[in-house]
Amino acid sequence: MQLEIKILTKMFGKGMVGLSDFSIIIEKGVLGLLGPNGAGKSTLMKIIATISKPTYGSVLLDGEDIVKNPDLIRKILGYLPQDFGVYPNLNAYEFLKYIAAMKGVGGAGLNKRIDMLLEGVNLIADAKRPIGTYSGGMKQRIGIAQALLNDPKILIFDEPTVGLDPEERVRFRQLISEMAGDAIVILSSHIVSDIETVADEVAIIKSGMLIEKNTAPEMISKVENKIFEIALSQSEVERFKSQYLVVNTTRQSDKMLLRYISGTHQPAANSRPVNATLEDAYLFLTKTQPYIR
Ligand SMILES: Nc1ncnc2c1ncn2[C@@H]1O[C@H](COP(=O)(O)OP(=O)(O)OP(=O)(O)O)[C@@H](O)[C@H]1O
Incomplete structure (x- = not known):
């Protein structure tokens, strides 16, 4: 089974863009959607679930357009909307x-x-x-x-782990692994670790466009050897942030500990390298990478 999404665009009134020339091929397995607020994740899921129609573009299920023939997907679909x-x-x-x-x-x-x-x-x-x-x-x-x-053979979960406590999140992941089988599972979350543990592939979306679709290890490899930590005094933090992409800041006694991505720069003196995570890769890709057309 395959879903092929071709140059999908959704425009709302007053020039609001939900998706912009968005293309992706989705096959069996769990695809995790990551993206900032308003990226277009729900818009994409609603169109695949045939709750909403695109302004233009097509969604092909094994070659058949479900925008024109929604019944093809409805009978094999399971959908959890964000506002259930x-x-x-x-x-x-x-x-x-x-x-x-x-x-x-x-x-x-x-x-x-x-x-x-x-x-x-x-x-x-x-x-x-x-x-x-x-x-x-x-x-x-x-x-x-x-x-x-x-x-269902196609399962769409829009932020399924919202409101779940840690134990229930683990239970949800187990349920998905058991239920997924030969199905296509698409799920969105703001919790990068939830996506990382359950998804076979991750799609990063921003401003209605696809930035990257890849496995989590492949994405992490893009920032491997680029993640560092440095301890700075409070007065040095702002200047440092203007030079490097800082992904996390924590207080450590009288200093601030900054986790940052060196990108194409040399790391700052007195930094120490740390292992990259999917969260680092996500921030790097959403802040620095061009869109895929
Ligand atoms: N019914 C609507 N009318 C106007 N604009 C809309 C509508 N639905 C979505 N949008 C706009 O489309 C864009 C994408 O929204 P969407 O809800 O798909 O994002 P999202 O990635 O799911 O965000 P979140 O993570 O906050 O749920 C946003 O700019 C949003 O304001």
Whole structure:
């Protein structure tokens, strides 16, 4: 299975651009979308989920355009939107049965699948109380379960880990690894480590355009030997920031410890090299690299 997105553009009123000539090929596995606020991640996911139509461009599922024929993807799609709403008076079982009916999922195995999903998102114990009484993280988990109801071949999760505590984030990653199988899974997050642990490939988006699509180790290799730390006094920090791309600043007794990317410059005197992370690569690529056209 393959999704080929070709020169996709989404323009909103008043000249707002959601996506601009965006092209990417997505194949089986987990693709993590990273990008600053307003980069276009949700816009891209909504168009693939056929919730929104592009201004122009096409989305081909194994060669067939789903913009023209949305039913091709809808029956094999699981989607968790960013602003997932629930019916507060229904309990988890009732809600999932309702979504199953809307998706046309039924049959003898439905109750078993609902139990398995509720187990997977750790909601069995709370499954009989109204969703309106759930915490934000619990609502997010019922959202994850509903996206998986129809054993989808294409799964789209818009910021699925928002509101999840660390233990639930680990559980989510396990669930995705178990469920992914032969599916295409697309997920966005602002938490780089969430993407790094679960994604086979990462796409970095900025201003509606693709900056890089690669595996996390390949991206990290682009900043290998470029990451340094230096301890400076408070008065030296601003000048240093004007010369180098500083990715993190922490206080260390009377000094400031700056983590920075040397880029094409020589590292500053008295710096020490440190191992690069995906977060460093992300910041380097979003701050310095041109867009892919
Ligand atoms: N309905 C809309 N009307 C006008 N502009 C919109 C609309 N939806 C999105 N945009 C604009 O399109 C751009 C991309 O937005 P989008 O929500 O896709 O970004 P995002 O990467 O998902 O951001 P975030 O990480 O903050 O969720 C932004 O500039 C946003 O303001």
